Amino acid sequence: MTEPTVQSVPLETMLPQVSTLSMQTFCEDMDGMLGISISCALCQAAPGTLDRLKPFFPKFAAVYSVKAQGTLSGRFDLLLDKNALFLLAGTIVMLPEDKIKEQCKQGTLENALKLSDTIKEIGNLIVGAWDRIFREQMPGHKHLLQTNTQILNLWDKPANIFGFKEDTTCLLIVWEMTMGDYPPFHGAAVFPAALFEPPKEEPAPAEAPAQTPAESAAAPAQPEPAAVQPPQPSEPADAALVCPQTQESTDPHPVWNAIQQRVRSAPDAIYAAPLDAAVLNCPARVFMNPKPLWLSPNDSVETARQRMQQNNTRYALVEEKDQLVGILSQGDVQAALSPYLRTPFEEYRRPLDEASLQIRIRWFMSRPVHTASPDTPMWKLMDIMCRHQIRAVPIQDAGGTVTGLVTVTEIFQTLLKTLTGGSPAVQPEPTKDCIKTD
Amino acid sequence: MPKSLMIVDDSATMRKIIMRTVRMSGLEFDRTEEAGNGAEAIEKLKASPVDIVLCDINMPEMPGTEMVKQARQLPNCQNTKIIMVSTESAQDLINSVLASGANGYITKPFTPEKFQEQLAPFMS
Numbered sequence: 185m186t187e188p189t190v191q192s193v194p195l196e197t198m199l200p201q202v203s204t205l206s207m208q209t210f211c212e213d214m215d216g217m218l219g220i221s222i223s224c225a226l227c228q229a230a231p232g233t234l235d236r237l238k239p240f241f242p243k244f245a246a247v248y249s250v251k252a253q254g255t256l257s258g259r260f261d262l263l264l265d266k267n268a269l270f271l272l273a274g275t276i277v278m279l280p281e282d283k284i285k286e287q288c289k290q291g292t293l294e295n296a297l298k299l300s301d302t303i304k305e306i307g308n309l310i311v312g313a314w315d316r317i318f319r320e321q322m323p324g325h326k327h328l329l330q331t332n333t334q335i336l337n338l339w340d341k342p343a344n345i346f347g348f349k350e351d352t353t354c355l356l357i358v359w360e361m362t363m364g365d366y367p368p369f370h371g372a373a374v375f376p377a378a379l380f381e382p383p384k385e386e387p388a389p390a391e392a393p394a395q396t397p398a399e400s401a402a403a404p405a406q407p408e409p410a411a412v413q414p415p416q417p418s419e420p421a422d423a424a425l426v427c428p429q430t431q432e433s434t435d436p437h438p439v440w441n442a443i444q445q446r447v448r449s450a451p452d453a454i455y456a457a458p459l460d461a462a463v464l465n466c467p468a469r470v471f472m473n474p475k476p477l478w479l480s481p482n483d484s485v486e487t488a489r490q491r492m493q494q495n496n497t498r499y500a501l502v503e504e505k506d507q508l509v510g511i512l513s514q515g516d517v518q519a520a521l522s523p524y525l526r527t528p529f530e531e532y533r534r535p536l537d538e539a540s541l542q543i544r545i546r547w548f549m550s551r552p553v554h555t556a557s558p559d560t561p562m563w564k565l566m567d568i569m570c571r572h573q574i575r576a577v578p579i580q581d582a583g584g585t586v587t588g589l590v591t592v593t594e595i596f597q598t599l600l601k602t603l604t605g606g607s608p609a610v611q612p613e614p615t616k617d618c619i620k621t622d
Numbered sequence: 623m624p625k626s627l628m629i630v631d632d633s634a635t636m637r638k639i640i641m642r643t644v645r646m647s648g649l650e651f652d653r654t655e656e657a658g659n660g661a662e663a664i665e666k667l668k669a670s671p672v673d674i675v676l677c678d679i680n681m682p683e684m685p686g687t688e689m690v691k692q693a694r695q696l697p698n699c700q701n702t703k704i705i706m707v708s709t710e711s712a713q714d715l716i717n718s719v720l721a722s723g724a725n726g727y728i729t730k731p732f733t734p735e736k737f738q739e740q741l742a743p744f745m746s
Contacts, residue, residue, distance in 0.1 A: 213731035217643050276635060278642075305635035312709045312730060 195256060196355050196380050197522055197540045200229035201547040202321045203314075203357050203373050210313035211361065220275055220363060225550045227370070227573075228358040229519045231377070234342050234350055240358050240370045241265050244293045247334040247345055248307035250314070252379075254326030260375045261346060262310055264303075266291065267369035268361065269335070273302040275363075288367055296335050304333045346374065353377040360573060368573065463602040468565060468579045469558035471598045472588030476578070478503050479512060481546030485520050488512060488545050499576045499591055502549050508578060508586050510549030520548050555580040558587055562598065565590055625745060626653040626672040630663040630689065631707070632681040640676055640707065640732075647734035649741055660684025664692050671698040674744055676728075679708040679719065687722050694723040703744040707732065 204226045211222040227240075246269055248262040264272070267288045274284035277299070287295055296303065307330050315328040334345060342350050355375040362368045477500040479488055492500060492514055502510035522537035554568055555578045565577055569592065576591040627644070631637045637656050644651075655672060657663035661684045663677070675693070679686040686706055693699045705726040706719050716727045726740045 216733040217639055217731050219646065276639060278638075301633065302635040305633045305639075308633070308636075308709075309731070315709075 194380070194522070194537070194539070196231075196375075197537075197543070198322070199256075199355060199373075199375060200226065200357055200520065201543065202317060204229075204359065204548065205321065206314040206317040207310075207359050207361075207371060209317050210310045213309060213313050214272070218276065220272075222361055222363045223552055224359050224361045224371070225552070226357070226516070226548055227360045228356065229548070230356060231353055231523055232356050233353065234338075234346065234356075234374070236356055237263070237358070237372060237374070238339065240372060241338050244296060244335065244337045245269070246296075246303050246307065247332075247336070247338070248310065248330055249332040249334075250311055251329045251331045252318075252325075252327075253329075254318075255322050255324035256318070256375075256379060258376075258379045259331070259347065260373060260379060262307070262314075263338075263370075263372040263374065264306070265370040266296070267367050268371060269296050269299065269303055271363055271366050271369060272306050273299040276302050276306070285366065293335070293337065300333075300335055303335060307333050346376075348376055348378075355380075362572075368571075463599060464563040464566075465561045466598060467558065468556055468560045468562070468577075468590050469587070471562070471594050472558070472579050472590045473594060474588045476501050476586075476589035479545060480504065481509060481544065481549065483545050484541060485517055485543045485545065486541040489517050489521075489541075492517065498593075499589060501553075501578055501586060501589065502545060507584075508553055508555070508580065510546070510551040511553050511576060511578065512545055512549045513576070516548055516550065517545075520545075550574075553578060555586075556590070557581065562595060566595065625651050625674065626655070627651040628655040628657060628663060628666065628672040628675045629677075630657045630660065630675060630681070630686065631678040632658055633678075634658070636678070643732060643734050644676075644737050644741075647737040647741070649737065649745060660686060660689030660692070663689055664696070667693055667696055667699050667702070671696070671702055673702065674741060675702060675704045676707050677704060677724075679706055679710060679715075687719055690719070690723045703741075705740055 204224070208224050211224045214220045214222055230236075241263060243266045245266060246264045248264075250260055250262060252258060252260060270284055270287040270291050273296075274287060279287075311328050311330040318325040318328060336345065338345060354377060355373075357373045357375075359371045360368050361371055477491060477495045477497050479491065479500045479502050481502050481504050483491075488500060492498065498514040500512045501508055502512055520540060520543050522540040524537045525540065554572050554574060556565055556568060558579050558581055560568075560579070568577055569575060576589060578586050579588040579590060580586050629637045629640050631640065641654065641656075651674075653672070655666055655670075657666055659681045660677075663675070664684070667675075677686045677689060681689075684692075686708070690704050690706075693702065693704060703725045704723065705728055706724045707728045707730065708715075709730045710716075711729045719727060725744070728736050728740055
């Protein structure tokens with residue numbers, strides 16, 4: 185018989201926080217053991233089907249199957265993308281930096297398979313870290329056991345890999361991790377909705393209670409199509425939900441992606457382009473929002489949501505002891521909330537869904553925060569946003585004071601004003617050398 | 623005084639990680655050996671004993687606890703210091719491993735400081 189649990193927050197609400205803490209702990213373990221400094225930021229935590237992971241894992245990946253016992257009972261999977269495999273395994277076996285970078289760019293599945301022993305051991309370390317945190321944070325947790333490691337293309341036969349149908353609803357949590365100046369990589373956790381079903385009692389047929397609408401909606405066998413449909417990519421909720429687009433995919437943001445490609449391929453060329461040079465060299469202090477919204481890490485999701493609405497903003501900076509400690513997007517807030525709090529699913533709402541409103545933002549805000557100086561030119565900000573897959577950069581002066589915030593909105597507004605003749609106060613910088621960026 | 627070290631773990635990667643972390647701890651050994659399981663470790667110890675063994679517990683063929691017992695039967699390993707390295711942190715297990723003849727226990731994730739703390743007393 186399953187042990188009763190004492191948690192007051194539903195598992196699916198608790199898991200993004202606990203999992204993120206677990207992944208951060210893995211990063212700290214790697215730092216402690218190997219001197220590899222890795223940062224980990226929550227990128228997405230939302231219900232959806234496996235195809236929502238495609239943009240993050242376009243090529244092959246490692247899938248670590250984990251058997252959970254206790255409060256969370258059953259199988260879930262942890263994923264590391266191609267870059268993660270070559271970066272972590274390459275560093276552990278002490279490959280030269282050039283070789284690691286080359287493998288990140290051109291490494292094949294065959295190359296990764298040659299590192300399979302190391303990749304499997306990385307899984308042991310991840311699961312070990314997760315097990316420790318689950319013991320600390322999740323009442324009733326017993327054990328996590330790594331049961332299998334697969335290194336393969338996820339999208340050939342995903343049902344065979346994950347052991348459930350492709351249209352099964354899962355809680356999908358994705359992290360972006362960075363290590364030194366290597367390209368960022370992604371990790372993910374896939375928790376099938378079946379894991380969150382309450383243990384089934386076996387009452388006498390005549391006394392069996394009728395299934396509530398909420399239970400019916402949560403059951404994976406008959407999912408509510410609207411409830412499990414991921415948001416359409418044409419209008420991503422926020423920066424955190426923006427995924428790296430594969431070249432083959434349909435491009436829903438042609439302008440943004442064109443700018444990304446130009447900045448990625450040749451920022452110097454953009455700087456030198458006479459037509460765009462003036463606006464692209466415009467320093468951040470000219471077009472930044474000088475009065476961004478500030479929140480405390482102890483503020484609740486409910487407070488964050490209300491204050492973002494009141495201030496008509498999609499981003500908030502998080503301050504603790506006069507220090508910038510995180511950044512929060514509207515999408516982060518949406519992802520932290522139980523989906524049943526959203527209007528279309530109101531009828532399925534359970535009392536415990538309300539609990540997600542009380543989650544403190546320190547658990548899911550993005551950190552570390554990438555900042556720039558007030559003199560950073562627009563093209564450099566665009567470069568920072570592209571490289572780190574973010575859409576908002578706080579502006580911090582040399583003394584560490586945050587003087588404003590630049591989001592893609594400010595950049596587009598400035599570009600549009602220039603293109604349409606409504607010239608903003610653009611002052612071209614004379615030379616690139618005099619521009620200080622962090 | 624020159625010292626020798628053997629790392630026993632069924633994962634070649636973990637052996638590398640342990641070796642690397644030991645080096646980061648500042649401890650120096652004039653000879654290092656590796657073994658992929660307890661049986662292989664016993665064969666190597668019979669041929670050439672070492673001063674310190676770092677040994678995983680969960681290994682195929684011969685688990686670490688059995689290796690400790692067998693090593694203690696070898697005449698040339700009576701003074702060998704055997705430190706177990708494992709993710710398991712249950713106190714009962716640690717007690718039983720120490721009772722079987724191990725000299726110390728390090729839980730994963732380990733750090734250079736942990737190795738320094740556990741191994742330094744045996745280096746003099």
